[in-house]
Amino acid sequence: MKTTLAACFIFLVVCGLVDCNTNERPHILFILADDLGWNDIGYNNPYVFTPTLDALARDGVIFNQSYAQPACTPSRACLMSGYFAYHNGFQTEVMNKWTPNGLSLDFTILPQELKDLGYSTYMVGKWDLGYCKNEYTPNGRGFDHFYGFYTAGEDYYSHKNGKFLDLREDFTPDFDQDGVYSAELFAEKAANYVANHDKNEPMFMYLSLQSVHGPLQVPDKYLDRFNFVSNIGRRMKLGMTTAMDDTVAVVVEAFKEHGLWNNTLLIFLSDNGGPTNEGKDGNNWPLRGSKKTLWEGGTRVVNFVYGTMLEKTGYVNDGMIHIVDWFPTLVHVAGGESDDQDMDGLNVWDTVSKGDPSPRTEFVYNIDVEEDPPYQAIRVGDYKLIHGKAGNPSDWVPPPEDDSLGGIENGRIYKAFTRLFNIIDDPTERNDLSEAMPDKLAEMLARLEELKETTYPVEFVPRTKEEASPKNFGGAYSPGWC
Incomplete structure (x- = not known):
């Protein structure tokens, strides 16, 4: 099921027909929020303060039936591969920091395809698709530059998962950010990438935010805004959401300041529904269920798109979209087309840009043949x-x-x-x-x-904590142990 794309050939053909500069091919800013619930954004809940996101959504297209997987790693694997979780091996569990593999290297993933089409590729934030060897890391899978963390979660201030650091720029650990809140740190790093980008090349930026995944941590200036909420966990979650909104504001301003914004397609998406358990305090009202469930509350996600290249804006689209669809859709936007007939993702650009009926009529929430009960x-x-x-x-x-x-x-x-x-x-x-x-x-x-009948085998192998321990790598989670 390896994804193949005749990218170079298509690129040459397209460039023979049009001027392949950034005016023809938009910059792509894909923002993936972590654990943001259906009711955790201002346009669905008036008690949530997300003015930047709300304005972008209002001036773009809000998707009412957009779906992802019920947990972090599977959704990221679907986005990057264009395959449903039961077709990419992530139908059973999420990545663990000691798991000695990652998203199968048989897949040519989204940044690799966009890079082949002439895009400069940047990633900031959470990876969560394997790191035990260089080939599994963002830099090994098509990103020119990466700043962020490899594992599923960490402290927002110390940037440690447990006792060890998980923060780096490309392959170099960054031990100098202790005490800097990650929403602010990632905003700064993404803005710096924009500032230093060659304006003659199209940009793909994958801003994979830590916000609003646990642990519940937020500066007091955000917490104070929600003093009217008696539930302290919910108050912190709301503050974290506003901090996330400020991150997006900083990055958008960088695109504007450096002359990229008018030709930028922005996609905002949550990786799954919010965890509603006490102490995690996401909210999916009025949907049923939570993160890690197959109910709509775990899988129907906040999603909107903004860009001047959209022909129809300012409305709510009821077409069915799944996170796998962004792979072929963005490749199409970049000037290529997939020749992989097995890919689950569908090109939904006409739905996104024009409001045409979605070509998607069915999808798989999950198929796990390993578990009993299923x-x-x-x-x-x-x-x-x-x-x-x-x-x-x-x-x-x-x-x-x-x-x-x-x-x-x-x-x-x-x-x-x-x-x-x-x-x-x-x-x-x-x-x-x-x-x-x-x-x-x-x-x-x-x-x-x-x-x-088409289920892809689960590829997780036994965890190898001793070999993977950051004690072997100067105190930071690092590749080189599988």
Whole structure:
């Protein structure tokens, strides 16, 4: 399933027809928020203060049915490969800091394709797709420059995961940022990359934010804004979200200051729904469920696009989009086209730019044949099938900042079974149709069985803590141990 692209040939053909400068091919700023819930952004929740994001969304296109995986690593693997998790080996678990592999090197990933098409490629923030050898790292997979961390999470101030540092520029650890809040640090680094970019080349910047993943940490100036919220965990999450908004503001201003903004396509996306557990305090209201679940609250994500090249703006688009679709769509925007007929991702540019109906009519939430009970769900048209466990918590959690909505409605399910929902009529998953529509249930189960036949094997191998320990590499998480 290796992704192949006749990038060089296509690039030459395209450049023979048009002037292949930055005026023809936009800069691409892809911002991936971490654990941002459906109700954790201002345009969905008036108690959230995200003025920069709200303005961009209002002047762009907001996507109402945009999906990702229920957890961090699988979503990133889908974005970078263009394949669903059950086709790229990340259907079972997330990366661990001691996992001695990563996203399969059989895949030629998004920055590599864009680099072949003439783009300068930059990454700032969280990687989470493997680092045990150079070939798995951002620099080994198509990024010209990288500033950020390899593992799934860390302290926002010390930049340590546990006892050891996880922060570097390219391959060099950066021990000099202790005490600098990562939202501010990453804003500065991204702005510096913009400032030093060769304006004659198109830019792809992947700003993969640590915000608003745990631990809950934020400077007091952000926390004070939400003193009206009694729940301290939720107050911190809201402050972190505003800090994230300020990060985006700094980066956008850098694009404007250096003359790139009018030709920049910005995509903002969350990697999964918010974790609603106490002490993590994301919110997906009115959707059901949490991060790490197959409910809509774990998988339907905040997503909008902004850019002057969009032909239709200022509205909410109800077309179905999955995170895998951004791979072929951005390659198309960059002047190339994929010749990989097996790729799950679809080119949705006409949906994004013109408001045309989405070519996507179905997708896989997850298919995991290793677990018992199974952890599987698919969407076909208006209908969603959950087969086996969906994950917990499965509650409907109103935002604590709005006490007019009442308390948590318990939806916990501890026994595995099969459920069917019409997601268009019932996006909050309250009305199980499995008994009322046996023919539709049988049809969906048959489609699930058909899809299961193409499952890609899980490639995780036993963890090797001693070999991977940063004690062997000067105190920083580093490649070179597998």
